[in-house]
Amino acid sequence: MTHSLKHKFIMALSGARDTLPLVLAAVPFGILFGALCQAFGLPFMLCMAMSVFVFAGSSQFVAVNLLGMGTPWFVVVCATFVVNLRHMMYSASLMKHVRQYSWLRRAVMAFGLTDETYATVLNRLNQQGDQAFCQHYYLGSFAFMYSNWILCSGLGFLVGAQLKDPLGWGLDVAMVVAFIGIVTPLLKSKLMWLSAVLSGGVAVLTHDLPFQMSILVSSVIAIVIPTWLTFRTKQTTPVLQPEVIQE
């Protein structure tokens, strides 16, 4: 019993450890979010409630900017939907790993499904195989991201005005290089390379689209075209093989 508890704890710790570069990269964004809330005159409680109950960095930035322009709350909710829609692709790709867990456990994991935790969990699956999915590793990554995000938003609200340009610290480069280190080993086939080139290219070309729709558009293109090519090339083989066997 103690052994299993210890094991859970160790798994949670390694999940947190592997998320460290992404947690560091989130620090300036959390501080900036809090500072923006304060600058736009939003109440402290609203700022904290967003980080505690919504927990989705990029949509929180969009929300606070829209609120600053006097946008009505239901428009902000719609914008949040568009910005976070990409997370549905994340959870769809993790479906087969979470089916063994209870509804409550799945709900907790879904709440914590940020870009960072998805990337960390996915990297472990890629390195160690599908059977390496571990809820405690996932929850450890989530807990570290979550506590850091809440802390940094609060800090940003209270002292962010004194910290000039937190993004200028360059900590966000940690996110970029960590994502690069996670994506590169996945480029094992020509179609994976194509997916990366399409996604990166379209994302740069369409980055002006509002509500971060460029991420959504480029991701969908980078999924649909390689998938279509997979089946177009595969079509010949499965159709021909049975005929050969029958003859």
Add this chain to the structure above:
Amino acid sequence: MNTTELTDLQSLLLIAGMMAVTFGIRFFPFALASKDKLWGKYQTLADTALSFVPVAVLTSIIMPTVLIRQSGIVSFSFENFHLWSSLVAFGVSLLTRNLLMTVVSGLGTFALLTVLFH
């Protein structure tokens, strides 16, 4: 800076609405995951499409962050330290496939460039 004064009810609806859509998006596929055959006869199609998700989504976050540093202009200039750090990280990742080495080399390059040329 000016801002709209949100009433208590509007604030509550805003947070509840943002929470509902965000959680709903993240939970919807997880809620369907109990089904025995997740995608029925489209299983292979779904597996193939989903296998591209990490590369497709993460690259679409990486590339604009690296290339578009400010005011929406693509920058290949020497001052774009994000670009050079990322190229080093990419090279190290191709050679070692090791996440820690990739992160350390990328951050190291960024720190070095900042100390020397900033």
